[in-house]
Amino acid sequence: HEIGTSADNYAPLGEAHHRYVSIVRESMGVESFEEAFRRGYDMPGELAIDFALGAKDPTAAVKSVPQSSEPETPLTRREREIAGLVAKGLPNKDIAERLVISPRTVETHVQNVLTKLGFTSRTQIARLFAGQHPASGSAGNQ
Incomplete structure (x- = not known):
């Protein structure tokens, strides 16, 4: 989203992405998946990396990140x-x-x-x- 494109623009990546999203959505249930996806999407980059690398409690760090006065938007x-x-x-x-x-x-x-x-x-x-x-x-x- 940061660069204005999606995995769908790269056929092999898009196919794999949709396959794994379907598997996870089915196993979690739609509501749980959407909530988890939104939390991850809203997570600042450094915290997302910490989470992906197995940091002990990245959600605590997310709560302590100061909120900016800018509205949340994918736009620069x-x-x-x-x-x-x-x-x-x-x-x-x-x-x-x-x-x-x-x-x-x-x-x-x-x-x-x-x-x-x-x-x-x-x-x-x-x-x-x-x-x-x-x-x-x-x-x-x-």
Whole structure:
């Protein structure tokens, strides 16, 4: 998710992933699996590594991690900024001019936002980010 792709984009990996997810989901039950998956997904990277390597109590460490003021999202700061500008109705060209980046870079960021959020249209981005203000990242602050 961090890089905007999935195991499905790599056939052998995707097939193995789905096979093992099915086995685990069936053995745990859907609700338990979904809860455990969400806990693991939300676990900060270093703690996930500790857990995978057999740390004694990684959940204690998770509870002590300070919560950030940023909303939980798979998007980078720049992607949130661009999503906020999409929500304002700006086309890629105007976003590019405002942020002093190329329209192609904006296009890539918009596509990453769509992929990461499982969306298919800019309208969905606008609905999600309506009323939110993008991070104040003007060209002079970059």
